[in-house]
Amino acid sequence: MADAPVVCARELRRDYGKGEGLVRAVDGVDLEVAAGETVAVMGPSGCGKSTLLHLLGGLDRPSAGEVWLAGRRIDTVGEKAVARLRRGAVGFVFQAFHLMDELTAVENVELSALLAGRSPRAARRRALDLLEQVGLADRAGFLPTALSGGQRQRVAIARALSNEPVVVLADEPTGNLDTAATLDVLRLFESLHEAGQTLVIVTHDSRIAATADRLITMRDGRFVDETRLTGGTTGRSLGALAGLEG
Amino acid sequence: MRQEVVLALLAKEPSHGYELRGRLRRALGPLGDAMNAGQVYVALTRLEKAGLVTAERAGAADQQDRKTYVLTADGHQRVSEWLSEVDWPRPDLAEFHLKLVAAAGTGLADPITIVDTQRRELLRRLREAERAAMAEPDGSDAALLLEGIALRLQADLRWLEECERSWSERGSRS
């Protein structure tokens, strides 16, 4: 069971519209993500990568194919069961953060723990720990509007982690951030990766995608390329790229 | 690396060779590691010969590190010229482009495979650059340089995507 993929999709398809207007947003995708792996799905906007992410996290239903999450098939269960599964097994991170404006940082983080039925005290303790982990312990009582974009996304990541999900699904997590904030988020992902967290990131930005262990390129609903980025050494050093040699 | 870089670093104040190396290291961050220690001294020796710097011996005679290097008037002149130069390193895209054309024309290799291989290589480099950038503390000079590297690689990757699309279309047409 140790080698069983955390996330698994088989022959996954998602259609929109009918007849002439039929669009195959996801068109026959097979994917396996191993525990502790960071996978990036890259492609231009409209290639179907966000739809794929929604399907993997149970936010959307496939037209055909199977989705397995932590060894359970999720495309056949009811809306309520999917919600419960999302609550426990999946942490979502969105481009637009999607924090509740009327809740403080710590209240946003404990949201999913409370939804999962944890006691308010336990949820609060966990939320404060997570904020500490993302470096925002001193911002716990702030409303999202009082936080910078990068801080908001870190709060959102803390929220995604609150129920110890088997996988964190991130949809353009740095799309709304400047370079410095992007680096903060990438550093956070890196530390999660080191701690063994499984991560799936979809992005159109090759720089974000390049930080993953494995990079999948998607176009028109299909996977067109897959590159393992770890292991292989680059022929030239960074110094050479900067013009310091040769 | 051009000698003018070492010359310009000296322009601030007379310095020892190791001080120059320290400044370089700070500006380049992890990329400075790639530089071999001798490079700075080789450059200084050449600059001294060219009359752009003079070396003043402070302590014990034959220890290079004890030498303090000072810019001469010619040296100052050279630094000003260098700073106002509008030179820009040209990436050699033509070579890769012609490689694809040749591969397709001769049938010796598939241009798409070449592009893919190249893409993977660039992605690995990009990964290294990003990881180096993530390791840099906020506001370091080297982070800016790494950002530049990443942006160039990104531009190259985008061009490769165009190449791939273009060549695969041509392939399907013929």
Add this chain to the structure above:
Amino acid sequence: MGRVVLVLRLAVRDVRRRPVEAALLLVAIMAATTTLSLGLVLRQAAGDPYQATRRATAGADVVASVAPLPSGTQARPADVAGLTALTGQKGVVAHSGPYPVARTSAEAHGRTVAVTAEGRDTTSASVDQPKVLHGSWVRPGTVVVEAALADALGVRPGDRITIAGRRFQIGGVAVTAAMLPYPEAFDYGVQPTMAQVKDRGLVWLTQADARRLSAPADLSYVLNLKLADPAAAMQFVDALEPDPSGSPTSGAQSVPLLMLEPWQVTRDNASILARNAQRVLVAGGSLLGLLAVASVAVLVGGRMADQTRRVGLLKAVGGTPGLVAAVLLAEHVGVAVLAAAGGLALGWLVAPIVAEPTAGLIGSAGTPPLTMATVGLVTAVAVAVAVVATLVPAVRAARTSTVVALADAARPPRRTAWLITLSARMPAPLLLALRLAGRRPRRLVLAVMSLAVAVTGLVAALALKAQLSTSNFASTAGLNHARTERLGDVLLLISVMLIALAAVNTIVITWATVLDARHASALARALGVTPQQVTAALSAAQLLPALVGALLGIPAGLALVAAVDPDSTVDPPLWQLLAVVPVTGLVVAGLTAVPALLGARRPPAPVLQAEHA
């Protein structure tokens, strides 16, 4: 536990984030609950005090009285023997009297009123022993004054009163269930239905004192009967009463001038005002309830647009559809419960003011009690209003695909093709107005309904007012006037609340339209439409449904009056009805101008840019 905390927290925070909307919601629902509680409380006020008085005074089931035939050829004294014979009737289990009654006048503090002066024993009677509220029961030389009369004259025990020219001291103030309170007291032995001056009160004195007040031949007599079956009082009377044509003039035979008053008739007459007010209030409360539903629907519907993203978010982090619906409902139901509490409190406080004319009966002077039934009903109605208005959007939100909700795709506007074609030929503001109106047909219906309900209420109020001022009601002299005034006050109160609520609705609908049309109006302005034209368009978009609503409301209002009070319908003057339409239009134009102007003056660029965010 955690989930309950979460639902409550989200509800409370959302209310706090939008205090104005929450306050509007509260006001809308509270207007309805206040009116409803008032109506319900009054229903008790109308029945209860009489019952209380009846119990406290060992009230008679039938009050029998005889009067002498007025002076003239056939003049003769009252037939006491005939009256006394009634005590032998089957079913009579107890009686008091006959007591002598003088019809005369009383004067105190410079005011003179007609009184019925009843001579009683100083000891307690087994049937109809008036309950002394202040002072003590009759003694030789003292008078006990009926409570409502004492109120009207402003007299207390110890004061002096002149009756039929004789000076007495007031010994006490009492209430009875045998007689209507001042100013409705009737002449014993004289049919109360006949046109007479209804400004009469009741006093009690000793029999000896009463006999001194008029010539023996002019005395009437009253007999209080207790029946084995009080519920059968009507039948008892029907069996005895000569057929109605046997009126005093023709009926010199049998039992002339005998009058039998069953207690049910007295009860109904005693509570007639409270019941009228209650009818008006219940009808008004229903109208206000409808308006409240419209308000809440618009407010909630308008909010759902910005709730969509919250819903998506809640679902993304694992909220089940049920929880999402609970979050949405909790907030509005909370506000509704608060509004119910406020409405009950207000209704309870206001009720005595409206019910006051029934003073003279025990219990009505205080506040009628709030029964569990009233509390339950009002709360249920308030919660129902909130649930009805919230349920559809909540279920829709709970069912929305999470992905769609997260993308914050609000419900796309409808496209009403014929309206677009039609509007193409019109000047810019009207073109925009018609297209704006056509985008949200449901909101259009709500706007029409809201105004129609308000105008219905107004027209009904106008009709009732016309009725009050023309009926013989108002022509009666004296203090009776206070009564119609009181009913007029209730009408005014309801009209004001209807208008206020309709105004709130109009503003809310306009604001929702302004927000909804933000992008469209920004685009229009980018294309060169002036802010004034946009303002005019936004106003006009509300004006059209308002006028339709006004036109619908006029017949509905007249129908309502006819339904509530089928007996005596008087149409309000035609000019008033005709004025309703343009006045509604003007008011709506005025009300919509402010939010429309605020919306239209925003610079277009940020709105257009916000699209990309």
